[in-house]
Amino acid sequence: xxxxxxxxxxxxxxxxxxxxxxxxxxxxxxxxxxxxxxxxxxxxxxxxxxxxxxxxxxxxxxxxxxxxxxxxxxxxxxxxxxxxxxxxxxxxxxxxxxxxxxxxxxxxxxxxxxxxxxxxxxxxxxxxxxxxxxxxxxxxxxxxxxx
Amino acid sequence: xxxxxxxxxxxxxxxxxxxxxxxxxxxxxxxxxxxxxxxxxxxxxxxxxxxxxxxxxxxxxxxxxxxxxxxxxxxxxxxxxxxxxxxxxxxxxxxxxxxxxxxxxxxxxxxxxxxxxxxxxxxxxxxxxxxxxxxxxxxxxxxxxxxxxxxxxxxxxxxxxxxxxxxxxxxxxxxxxxxxxxxxxxxxxxxxxxxxxxxxxxxxxxxxxxxxxxxxxxxxxxxxxxxxxxxxxxxxxxxxxxxxxxxxxxxxxxxxxxxxxxxxxxxxxxxxxxxxxxxxxxxxxxxxxxxxxxxxxxxxxxxxxxxxxxxxxxxxxxxxxxxxxxx
Amino acid sequence: xxxxxxxxxxxxxxxxxxxxxxxxxxxxxxxxxxxxxxxxxxxxxxxxxxxxxxxxxxxxxxxxxxxxxxxxxxxxxxxxxxxxxxxxxxxxxxxxxxxxxxxxxxxxxxxxxxxxxxxxxxxxxxxxxxxxxxxxxxxxxxxxxxxxxxxxxxxxxxxxxxxxxxxxxxxxxxxxxxxxxxxxxxxxxxxxxxxxxxxxxxxxxxxxxxxxxxxxxxxxxxxxxxxxxxxxxxxxxxxxxxxxxxxxxxxxxxxxxxxxxxxxxxxxxxxxxxxxxxxxxxxxxxxxxxxxxxxxxxxxxxxxxxxxxxxxxxxxxxxxxxxxxxxxxxxxxxxxxxxxxxxxxxxxxxxxxxxxxxxxxxxxxxxxxxxxxxxxxxxxxxxxxxxxxxxxxxxxxxxxxxxxxxxxxxxxxxxxxxxxxxxxxxxxxxxxxxxxxxxxxxxxxxxxxxxxxxxxxxxxxxxxxxxxxxxxxxxxxxxxxxxxxxxxxxxxxxxx
Numbered sequence: 003x004x005x006x007x008x009x010x011x012x013x014x015x016x017x018x019x020x021x022x023x024x025x026x027x028x029x030x031x032x033x034x035x036x037x038x039x040x041x042x043x044x045x046x047x048x049x050x051x052x053x054x055x056x057x058x059x060x061x062x063x064x065x066x067x068x069x070x071x072x073x074x075x076x077x078x079x080x081x082x083x084x085x086x087x088x089x090x091x092x093x094x095x096x097x098x099x100x101x102x103x104x105x106x107x108x109x110x111x112x113x114x115x116x117x118x119x120x121x122x123x124x125x126x127x128x129x130x131x132x133x134x135x136x137x138x139x140x141x142x143x144x145x146x147x148x149x
Numbered sequence: 150x151x152x153x154x155x156x157x158x159x160x161x162x163x164x165x166x167x168x169x170x171x172x173x174x175x176x177x178x179x180x181x182x183x184x185x186x187x188x189x190x191x192x193x194x195x196x197x198x199x200x201x202x203x204x205x206x207x208x209x210x211x212x213x214x215x216x217x218x219x220x221x222x223x224x225x226x227x228x229x230x231x232x233x234x235x236x237x238x239x240x241x242x243x244x245x246x247x248x249x250x251x252x253x254x255x256x257x258x259x260x261x262x263x264x265x266x267x268x269x270x271x272x273x274x275x276x277x278x279x280x281x282x283x284x285x286x287x288x289x290x291x292x293x294x295x296x297x298x299x300x301x302x303x304x305x306x307x308x309x310x311x312x313x314x315x316x317x318x319x320x321x322x323x324x325x326x327x328x329x330x331x332x333x334x335x336x337x338x339x340x341x342x343x344x345x346x347x348x349x350x351x352x353x354x355x356x357x358x359x360x361x362x363x364x365x366x367x368x369x370x371x372x373x374x375x376x377x378x379x380x381x382x383x384x385x386x387x388x389x390x391x392x393x394x395x396x397x398x399x400x401x402x403x404x405x406x407x408x409x410x411x412x413x414x415x416x417x418x419x420x421x422x423x424x425x426x427x428x429x430x431x432x433x434x435x436x437x438x439x440x441x442x443x444x445x446x447x448x449x450x451x452x453x454x455x456x457x458x459x460x461x462x463x464x465x466x467x468x469x470x471x472x473x474x475x476x
Numbered sequence: 477x478x479x480x481x482x483x484x485x486x487x488x489x490x491x492x493x494x495x496x497x498x499x500x501x502x503x504x505x506x507x508x509x510x511x512x513x514x515x516x517x518x519x520x521x522x523x524x525x526x527x528x529x530x531x532x533x534x535x536x537x538x539x540x541x542x543x544x545x546x547x548x549x550x551x552x553x554x555x556x557x558x559x560x561x562x563x564x565x566x567x568x569x570x571x572x573x574x575x576x577x578x579x580x581x582x583x584x585x586x587x588x589x590x591x592x593x594x595x596x597x598x599x600x601x602x603x604x605x606x607x608x609x610x611x612x613x614x615x616x617x618x619x620x621x622x623x624x625x626x627x628x629x630x631x632x633x634x635x636x637x638x639x640x641x642x643x644x645x646x647x648x649x650x651x652x653x654x655x656x657x658x659x660x661x662x663x664x665x666x667x668x669x670x671x672x673x674x675x676x677x678x679x680x681x682x683x684x685x686x687x688x689x690x691x692x693x694x695x696x697x698x699x700x701x702x703x704x705x706x707x708x709x710x711x712x713x714x715x716x717x718x719x720x721x722x723x724x725x726x727x728x729x730x731x732x733x734x735x736x737x738x739x740x741x742x743x744x745x746x747x748x749x750x751x752x753x754x755x756x757x758x759x760x761x762x763x764x765x766x767x768x769x770x771x772x773x774x775x776x777x778x779x780x781x782x783x784x785x786x787x788x789x790x791x792x793x794x795x796x797x798x799x800x801x802x803x804x805x806x807x808x809x810x811x812x813x814x815x816x817x818x819x820x821x822x823x824x825x826x827x828x829x830x831x832x833x834x835x836x837x838x839x840x841x842x843x844x845x846x847x848x849x850x851x852x853x854x855x856x857x858x859x860x861x862x863x864x865x866x867x868x869x870x871x872x873x874x875x876x877x878x879x880x881x882x883x884x885x886x887x888x889x890x891x892x893x894x895x896x897x898x899x900x901x902x903x904x905x906x907x908x909x910x911x912x913x914x915x916x917x918x919x920x921x922x923x924x925x926x927x928x929x930x931x932x933x934x935x936x937x938x939x940x941x942x943x944x945x946x947x948x949x950x951x952x953x954x955x956x957x958x959x960x961x962x963x964x965x966x967x968x969x970x971x972x
Contacts, residue, residue, distance in 0.1 A: 226880030
């Protein structure tokens with residue numbers, strides 16, 4: 003866990019530092035001792051301190067073995083699927099994109115059963131239609147291509 | 150098996166909610182002659198369950214009969230209402246997307262929250278108005294507006310007045326009072342009107358300037374007393390309480406209002422139809438009854454009056470918000 | 477007592493019981509789905525009640541409310557996806573139990589605890605509501621500030637393996653909570669001129685992302701793992717002797733929930749975390765928490781259902797709604813011509829007692845529906861990961877969207893999901909982030925409001941007894957895990 007700890011510690015210090023620097027643009031109201039900038043500054047300073055402690059701790063500790071098996075590339079693959087899904091929903095509508103996402107993820111995880119490959123994507127879309135659109139009256143996006 | 154689980158819970162819910170028809174979407178051409186030809190949607194830029202949502206749903210219910218078309222309500226939250234209102238302002242200008250706007254629309258620009266202003270809309274009409282009601286603890290040493298002002302003059306900056314948030318309409322109302330009476334108050338912002346009233350009942354602040362409906366329960370319980378309302382006429386909900394004018398202080402009527410609008414480029418004949426239909430719905434007895442039990446005041450203004458009113462509000466608020474240093 | 481008997485006859489009619497049961501089932505369904513909260517369920521069903529008799533209508537809403545609070549725990553335990561923020565604390569040990577094959581037992585514990593916590597709170601409501609309400613009114617800005625500080629101090633006990641990483645997660649949550657309009661000054665902070673950010677980052681999409689989506693991403697990876705980890709559902713029942721160990725925790729947590737529920741502005745989410753913390757404090761087996769300890773499930777569930785009765789206390793006796801759900805209920809009562817407040821018991825005595833009995837029955841129904849439902853609920857775990865994961869991801873998107881029909885919430889959910897995956901992967905726990913987002917605004921706004929009220933004097937924090945007690949508790953809570961870790965250090969090597 004050494005390398006990830008260094009990276010996450012640094013990222014946290016950088017982000018906290020960025021937020022800290024932004025607080026100087028906040029207006030200071032007269033006769034207000036504790037203003038808008040007070041709490042964000044406390045939090046970002048704390049994060050900088052804790053991030054540094056994490057770095058020091060990692061530096062001092064012995065090498066720990068990373069026991070987790072690396073399946074991260076598959077998880078990142080799934081993330082890309084969902085990112086694409088969220089990007090296309092406004093264009094091709096919710097139902098088509100849901101069908102494609104579920105089908106895509108099933109194929110991605112090597113499901114070969116043809117019945118599952120059809121019923122799960124259709125079933126998911128149908129469930130959302132009945133439960134969310136009809137019963138709960140959520141306005142499900144239909145996509146700009148079709149309106 | 151999972152399907153079965155859903156089926157069980159679903160059918161139960163179906164029974165509970167019951168009879169929810171699917172919205173049909175017919176032809177998309179909107180010509181003033183036959184308007185409306187398909188269902189109308191009201192965008193409510195607030196969460197389900199609040200006063201704005203209640204007003205929109207009750208009105209939609211009545212207006213369905215008037216228009217002969219189904220009317221859906223879409224809650225679109227975010228940005229203190231500016232997200233839903235922006236969507237309404239930028240919707241297709243065919244009259245099928247109506248937006249319920251509220252007083253904050255005339256304040257966004259001044260508060261620097263959103264560039265959205267009332268002139269990006271064409272008004273259909275105003276439905277509801279609730280004035281600010283200056284309310285104090287029942288055992289407070291003042292019984293009239295005059296005595297309150299006198300007390301505040303003797304104790305500058307010590308009288309704490311709760312509002313529903315910095316830059317909220319009730320904060321503006323208290324600031325208007327401050328200005329008109331030439332007094333100095335200690336404004337205490339809360340997350341909404343209800344927590345402010347709770348703080349008043351608990352004796353943690355001295356007064357609130359929120360709507361009559363929001364203090365009605367406590368008024369009836371004898372925990373608080375309302376000194377005056379910031380309107381031209383007395384409130385139906387608390388008819389015994391004088392207006393600020395009657396109590397001897399001239400202040401512009403200040404309070405929250407809600408009205409319907411469509412995008413700016415909507416054809417005039419469509420707007421006229423919408424105005425006629427929604428005004429008729431708002432005059433319905435059932436609607437009046439609903440508003441009354443919910444403590445919401447009905448005040449109708451037609452398209453022209455509503456536009457004039459929003460314009461006036463925007464000018465007034467700009468000045469007060471500037472004085473408060475919030476812009 | 478006569479009134480209670482009258483209430484019994486009012487509730488024990490077939491149609492009333494059926495409506496209540498439907499409310500509970502609808503509530504459980506809504507509560508178990510991420511993104512659909514108790515408030516939303518009650519608000520959606522509200523219009524249906526207008527045409528009903530007062531008692532039937534209100535009991536339907538109460539059924540939905542109580543059911544939703546309980547329902548959130550089911551998905552929290554089974555798939556690490558709290559249906560509502562109130563169940564975020566339940567996910568910690570509940571999901572750990574599921575992973576050990578003890579899903580059946582975890583659900584039993586959560587059902588029994590929910591029902592007992594709920595019943596306890598209703599009993600308190602029936603017998604000492606007016607006295608408690610007067611106490612609840614004493615809570616002003618400094619007291620609520622102190623309560624929030626106490627809540628935040630709990631981060632140290634849910635930090636997980638690494639205290640530093642847990643604290644970092646907590647402060648990330650607190651910092652996220654400062655995005656949006658500053659609660660006292662009205663100045664937009666860190667909004668980068670985006671209107672959606674001006675009202676702040678909504679807790680629920682973040683929660684869906686951090687818990688459900690990140691877990692789904694991890695599961696997608698685990699499909700390809702060579703070391704298959706299959707969850708088995710062993711029908712391990714809760715033994716009577718185990719229940720006897722739990723009952724103390726359940727009653728304490730129910731009382732905590734009732735107490736926090738009646739304080740305006742504080743709700744089930746806070747109560748669940750506080751109860752979790754107290755269960756850990758009183759437990760001899762502190763190390764078991766986070767790894768599938770039954771008390772870690774019992775405490776938050778008893779507490780969040782305890783909140784339901786507690787929240788009714790100021791609502792019914794003072795006409796003050798403490799949170800969003802009770803605000804909707806207040807509207808529902810008024811539409812039915814029932815005016816909550818000090819005169820309620822005189823004007824509407826019979827109706828009030830019928831509602832009380834109805835609330836007790838609602839909690840019993842949760843027990844019955846829950847215990848019968850467990851076998852159904854656990855079937856979710858039999859669905860293969862390859863099939864379940866895509867469905868969960870779709871539900872995450874729809875759930876975030878249906879909160880306010882705002883696509884921005886979907887983006888927040890997705891970003892939280894991706895960030896959550898990497899945070900979890902590198903040992904940063906999710907619960908402290910949620911706790912920070914829940915409590916950050918409560919702490920800051922009340923801190924600064926108190927200073928506005930005192931006109932800048934800090935004396936307000938040291939001259940009020942409740943405030944002082946809560947602040948001292950916070951200090952003890954924050955430092956006791958740090959100290960016990962220090963003491964133990966020689967035995968547990970390397971880890972800190």
